[in-house]
Amino acid sequence: MAKLQVSMRVNGKPVEALVEPRTLLIHFLRDLLNLTGPHVGCDTSHCGACTVDLDRKSVKACTMFAVQAQGADIVTIEGMAAPDGTLHALQEAFREAHGLQCGFCTPGMIMRAHRLLQEMPSPSEDEIRAGISGNLCRCTGYQNIVRAIQLAAAKLGGALQEAAE
Ligand code: FES
Numbered sequence: 621m622a623k624l625q626v627s628m629r630v631n632g633k634p635v636e637a638l639v640e641p642r643t644l645l646i647h648f649l650r651d652l653l654n655l656t657g658p659h660v661g662c663d664t665s666h667c668g669a670c671t672v673d674l675d676r677k678s679v680k681a682c683t684m685f686a687v688q689a690q691g692a693d694i695v696t697i698e699g700m701a702a703p704d705g706t707l708h709a710l711q712e713a714f715r716e717a718h719g720l721q722c723g724f725c726t727p728g729m730i731m732r733a734h735r736l737l738q739e740m741p742s743p744s745e746d747e748i749r750a751g752i753s754g755n756l757c758r759c760t761g762y763q764n765i766v767r768a769i770q771l772a773a774a775k776l777g778g779a780l781q782e783a784a785e
């Protein structure tokens with residue numbers, strides 16, 4: 621199959637590659653760029669394990685072709701820590717608040733939470749639960765994920781809003 625040239629920015633670096641038109645963005649990231657943080661957890665676009673940030677939106681990378689990301693600015697979980705290795709506030713918060721168990725959902729969950737906190741710096745518990753409703757976790761029961769996102773919001777300077785009891 622004829623390949624097409626694509627170019628985009630991924631985690632702040634320009635990337636160019638030849639891809640088959642059928643190559644999904646998730647496979648481009650994982651197999652060509654070796655960015656294996658974004659996971660494949662389903663065949664149905666439901667789980668959110670593949671979530672990345674694309675042009676300041678949360679995108680499930682299994683739902684689009686790599687060629688559709690031509691010219692895009694993409695951030696994956698690998699781009700969240702600082703260049704010196706200092707973890708992002710969300711990564712720290714997930715560790716501190718035990719927001720993960722097996723960790724399979726975590727890269728997508730953190731990328732979704734990242735965009736949520738950009739859009740809404742001080743989300744309520746209900747807003748967090750709605751905001752991550754496209755990301756499934758089989759392990760945690762979500763409670764500690766919500767706590768982790770609240771903790772990250774506080775670390776990042778948003779006023780923490782306690783959900784009404
Ligand atoms: S792999 Fe499940 S939504 Fe993309």
Ligand code: FES
Pocket residue numbers: 719720721722723724725726756757758759760
């Ligand atoms: S921590 Fe296991 S799926 Fe979320």
